[in-house]
Amino acid sequence: MNVNLNIKAEDKCYWCGMKSVGFEHVPPQNLFPKGHRNELIKVTACKKHNQDLSKVDERMRINLIMLSHTSKVARKLFNEKIIKGIQREESKGLGIDIANNIYEKPEGGGYIRVNFEHSDTYFEKIIRGLYFRIYGNQFSGTTHHFWNHSNDLSLSANAHFYYLELEKKYSDEWIVGNCKNKQVFDFKYFYCNDEKQFFVIMNFYENHKVIGISIPKGKNIEDYGVDIEKYLNVKLE
Template sequence: MNANSKIKSEDRCYWCGKQAVGYDHVPPQNLFPKGHRNELITVTACKEHNQELSKIDERMRINLIMLSHKSNAARKLFNEKILKGIQRKESKGLGIDIANNIFEKPEGGGYIRVNSKHLHIYFEKIIRGLYFNIYRKHFQGSTHHFWNGFNDLSLSANTHFYYFEIEKKYSENWINGKCKNKEVFDYKYYYCNIEKQFFVIMDFYETHKVIGISIPEGRDIEDYGLDIEKHLNIKLQ
């Protein structure tokens, strides 16, 4: 899909299916420093699911980059864009907010407190965008994600276990995405006809693995939980 081509009347939003008004990058273009923007993925989008999510895109970029200090691409973007940006007078509040949400661990390293609502919207945008880019249609239902750096405490341990086993379960079925900037973003995907679910495993800055899933209408994420004890007992027999 060419971001420079004109929007047509039949073009639909990747998220909701409404009339599209422009193009959006999946994942957001602001994750990619100069020299790492070869053939970025774009999808058609309505205003609500593009321009109105820009603030979340920017905040999540900062979070991802600050947690990716071992990545050369992330470090380059931090020095070129983020550091200069938060040093501006008009961005003083953002700089203070970021500093207040960074916590150091006694043993070294640290972590960042992230707005869970923004986190969910951010990854939902990417999951839906990738699905649309692959299948040229948007899906009904909801999404969820599992990130190796964050745990959703509202979900059962069985659900966490089930989805972190997904990569092994479908080891022979994954299809590699055609990414040209793997040092920034890469992914592989699989659509399970039995469960009617889209699975995608995303890699950001060669540091963060995020599992994205779609959940069909009328189903709940806990419907797919796998009992850990039963699973281990079967393996031991």
Template sequence: MKNALPKICYWCGMKLTDETNNREHVPPNGFFPKGYREKLITVPSCQEHNNKFSLLDERFQIYIKGLGTNLVAIDDFKDRVVRGLNREQNKFLVASLSEKSFYVDIDGEQRLVMEIDHGHSQTFIEKIIRGIYFYHKEIPAEGIVQSFSPLFQSPNINTEELADFLLDDLSPEFMIEGDYSNPDVFKYRYQEVHNVFVLVMNFYKGAEFIGWILPNNYTSVNA
């Protein structure tokens, strides 16, 4: 894990001092249960970009752990997530989640499904993409940040087909394994081609997201 990163905010590039330097976990610390907190990635952050997305972080650990893709996610959902939702200060969050939850029949079983705001999903994953980019490049990302997941449907896009297409196109021999220490919670791999930074992230061995950063001057001719 890197310890000597530049003292500037990973998102906005603001210069930081020892007093103003906050540490942003990538992904957020709340995703890591006890026993899975070794050598977590952190990047320097200004106060605004350290605190701005706290509610979004809380929502998305509920969404992603709720998928139950491995025992780590299931156990932590039943333990910390449920205890957190029972707190008085989270009653509005619970009400909001309830409004966007419904049951569907999947292979004869009734399963709880949560409707996820596409814009919120993009913002949450953008935060992680920017954090990992800064961790490796040591400069804030400039350009267009985009992402999607085959698990979360996007308007007018067949995300499963798009994921298969992109993953087939990403040459395994050029993908670099990320600097992670808790693969049961989070792992990633990345590559940079024609100034496009591509990132494949996996939460709890099943919730996969694909993201990229396009340069501001990027056109299809660059591809």
């Protein structure tokens, strides 16, 4: 039996580096209505990381489409796909679930209560996929994200602050992702050599901003808290 030990980059899994068996879209294809599927981003994936996440993808799609009031593309998808799906008798539970977990402000925008397992899996896949697409290999360690329409109460105030400052802190460094369907998805990124960290700022339907980061092995998100008092002192000086 011949075992090929020299797996080429194009045969590697975007997540773990094992031999790929197929392609994955990052972000998932179901976010893009017809007419907005120009050059979608695809990565190669192994059997384990090519698994069917269609339930998570569908729930997250609904979350992202809701609260995208100003997006014509999101409205179109909502009217064409989501409404019909929810109205089906067998989807009754899903409709009630959405009503219970999405808070829409009368003036637009709002908050979504999410299943963190779902959103973590969903965004980890996209962060890893984009990294692989840009650099052609995987990063070790974990990922974390910050989503402007989901209030993550497990984060300390310092970690919140870290995220809120990131875009400004690296304002000269961001590289635009050159997406072809910006009304649906766009991103900018950069890799910080000092911190050994990948940063990506994603935008869904021009309404949801999600900041994704890679966290090197042995660290966790709370290690990145900014010393708020120190920061404020510097600003006041």
